[in-house]
Amino acid sequence: MPSLLATAAAATVEIGGIVALALPEGATGVRYQNDDALVVAGHAVVGVPLDAAPGRRSVTVATAAGERVLEFTVLAKQYPERHVTVSQRHVDPSPDDLERYRREAAVQRAAYALRTETRNDLVPFERPAAGPASSPFGARSFFNGKPRSPHAGLDIAAATGTPVRAPAPGVVAVTGHYFFNGKTVIIDHGGGLVTMYCHLSRVDVAKGDEVDRGHILGAVGKTGRASGAHLHWTVKVRGVTVDPAQFMAVFNTLDGEDGEDG
Numbered sequence: 553m554p555s556l557l558a559t560a561a562a563a564t565v566e567i568g569g570i571v572a573l574a575l576p577e578g579a580t581g582v583r584y585q586n587d588d589a590l591v592v593a594g595h596a597v598v599g600v601p602l603d604a605a606p607g608r609r610s611v612t613v614a615t616a617a618g619e620r621v622l623e624f625t626v627l628a629k630q631y632p633e634r635h636v637t638v639s640q641r642h643v644d645p646s647p648d649d650l651e652r653y654r655r656e657a658a659v660q661r662a663a664y665a666l667r668t669e670t671r672n673d674l675v676p677f678e679r680p681a682a683g684p685a686s687s688p689f690g691a692r693s694f695f696n697g698k699p700r701s702p703h704a705g706l707d708i709a710a711a712t713g714t715p716v717r718a719p720a721p722g723v724v725a726v727t728g729h730y731f732f733n734g735k736t737v738i739i740d741h742g743g744g745l746v747t748m749y750c751h752l753s754r755v756d757v758a759k760g761d762e763v764d765r766g767h768i769l770g771a772v773g774k775t776g777r778a779s780g781a782h783l784h785w786t787v788k789v790r791g792v793t794v795d796p797a798q799f800m801a802v803f804n805t806l807d808g809e810d811g812e813d814g
């Protein structure tokens with residue numbers, strides 16, 4: 553029916569991606585699903601989780617002239633399967649390993665929940681390591697033949713020792729050596745934008761360090777649940793895990809400086 557198509561929101565995003573919606577002049581409060589939205593370079597940046605249902609969504613914006621509603625449409629996407637062979641300990645963890653994992657997961661959740669002040673120097677996001685993508689985000693994952701959670705990041709294939717760099721400025725929120733993620737760094741970029749780097753051979757930063765774009769965080773390795781040397785990179789937008797590749801494709805179209813026209 554043409555009338556329905558005509559009213560459908562023009563902006564679209566696949567599950568696991570982000571959408572950037574231009575804000576009207578003088579926008580103040582920007583809300584999405586009972587939370588403040590991340591605002592970068594005059595745009596609301598919203599992440600859509602892998603398990604989101606397709607359909608219409610809206611961001612609500614407060615302006616001096618009243619409330620505005622910005623609509624967008626979530627589209628389904630089929631992600632591929634991946635089959636990985638790792639040590640059996642990382643497929644059937646012992647009770648002690650599981651207890652360790654639960655403690656570590658709580659630390660990571662706390663970092664993802666950080667909502668520090670939004671910065672104005674986040675664009676562009678640069679690729680954190682040189683190398684080809686080896687395992688895409690969202691892949692339905694089987695470890696030693698057993699189904700596990702979908703792949704929550706992007707893997708970049710690189711040799712052990714390859715530098716891992718901050719894609720944008722931020723503060724080191726967490727460093728650790730974890731059961732599944734191996735040696736790990738989490739960066740808080742502000743505004744609820746948080747990124748994680750896993751399986752490192754070496755960590756070169758400490759909690760609380762301020763890092764600029766390109767700052768070396770550590771080096772690629774294969775610690776934790778890894779079949780070989782690679783960087784696992786996770787991007788969280790206000791708690792929502794999104795595809796780093798789709799994130800960069802959209803995010804890096806935004807203007808780098810707030811308030812600058814065109």
Ligand SMILES: [Zn+2]
Binds near residue numbers: 705784
């Ligand atoms: Zn990975």
